[in-house]
Amino acid sequence: MQNYADNMRDFVEKHATGLAVALVAGVSALALRRWMSGGVCRSRVRLDGKTVLITGANCGIGKETALDMANRGAKVIMACRDMTKARIAADEIRQQSGNGNVVVKKLDLASLQSVRDLAKEIQENEERLDILINNAGIMFCPKWETEDGFEMQFGVNHLGHFLLTNTLLDLLKKSTPSRIVNVSSTAHEKGRIHFEDINLDKDYDPYTSYRQSKLANVLFSRELASRLKDTGVTVYSLHPGVIRTELGRHLFPTLAMWKRIVAAAVMTFVKSPWEGAQTTLHCAIDESLANSSGLYYSDCAPKEPAPQALDDAAAKRLWDLSASMVGLA
Numbered sequence: 001m002q003n004y005a006d007n008m009r010d011f012v013e014k015h016a017t018g019l020a021v022a023l024v025a026g027v028s029a030l031a032l033r034r035w036m037s038g039g040v041c042r043s044r045v046r047l048d049g050k051t052v053l054i055t056g057a058n059c060g061i062g063k064e065t066a067l068d069m070a071n072r073g074a075k076v077i078m079a080c081r082d083m084t085k086a087r088i089a090a091d092e093i094r095q096q097s098g099n100g101n102v103v104v105k106k107l108d109l110a111s112l113q114s115v116r117d118l119a120k121e122i123q124e125n126e127e128r129l130d131i132l133i134n135n136a137g138i139m140f141c142p143k144w145e146t147e148d149g150f151e152m153q154f155g156v157n158h159l160g161h162f163l164l165t166n167t168l169l170d171l172l173k174k175s176t177p178s179r180i181v182n183v184s185s186t187a188h189e190k191g192r193i194h195f196e197d198i199n200l201d202k203d204y205d206p207y208t209s210y211r212q213s214k215l216a217n218v219l220f221s222r223e224l225a226s227r228l229k230d231t232g233v234t235v236y237s238l239h240p241g242v243i244r245t246e247l248g249r250h251l252f253p254t255l256a257m258w259k260r261i262v263a264a265a266v267m268t269f270v271k272s273p274w275e276g277a278q279t280t281l282h283c284a285i286d287e288s289l290a291n292s293s294g295l296y297y298s299d300c301a302p303k304e305p306a307p308q309a310l311d312d313a314a315a316k317r318l319w320d321l322s323a324s325m326v327g328l329a
């Protein structure tokens, strides 16, 4: 025993600097991980008898959000484009939550017809819609077009959700108090709306396009909240954090190998999908937000968005442009 203690003391004395560096690095890594994990939705509210529709719920943040809603007793409608993936995810959610009232519906946000079809089915078959979560998203894809000829990221992230929300508004108004949650991103901060070339035909850049679409999410929320004032339907937009999901699927294959290795290392520190779903849940259910509308949130707290996201004239102009693009004008 004495020998062991002597050996340990020798070892610590010889490697004091290395051990100190390792300790500081370990504590810093833990502190960084803790800081990255962000806020937690503390609401214990039950959602029995309520209906929630979540777009893009077969993986990532959407799936975690669906699981939480199912745990709270809601009827959960998972609106997804890949029915095979969606059915597998729904089975897992039903099993984990013990809630059999989890259904899958087809929704391809890159097709206005698909959006109209889903909205029609919901209007005809659902008695109520208490929470609409516009979560689905595509990031940094090449210059692709939606079925209707719109630039893909703007078309899916903004226009599809714009049409879906507007066509479900009557049901949401019938189910008040009801909420609409738009999942945006901190990427909106570097965005601008290219009114003169909304599909970025002249100079496509995947980053510019994603930022534009995420700014559109915040501006849409702001204008929608103002139009829904005093109706009992409230609106929220948010940045969920940086999360380990499949969102980077179009980016990673384009990166050099060393960048992929660095990215994989960084990914170990970012939020898990459960952590990433917390701000969405906070906006969708937290009782303290019942009378707030039109604000932007991050880490389960209100946050001032970028100045261009507070531009009411741009929000109105975007609304009019979007309405004419999706045939609602």
Ligand SMILES: NC(=O)c1ccc[n+]([C@@H]2O[C@H](COP(=O)([O-])OP(=O)(O)OC[C@H]3O[C@@H](n4cnc5c(N)ncnc54)[C@H](OP(=O)(O)O)[C@@H]3O)[C@@H](O)[C@H]2O)c1
Binding pocket: 055, 056, 057, 058, 059, 060, 061, 062, 079, 080, 081, 082, 085, 107, 108, 109, 110, 135, 136, 137, 138, 139, 156, 183, 184, 185, 186, 239, 240, 241, 242, 243, 244, 245, 246, 247, 248
């Ligand atoms: N992850 C992050 O770090 C991060 C940061 C900021 C903001 N966000 C936002 O968070 C939201 C959720 O993203 P995530 O991180 O959970 O990514 P994800 O794991 O890639 O999930 C995205 C979901 O959107 C669906 N989707 C994509 N295109 C669609 C379309 N045309 N029609 C219907 N659904 C479609 C996907 O379906 P498929 O599986 O069939 O493709 C998937 O279910 C997005 O709006 C994203 O912009 C994420």
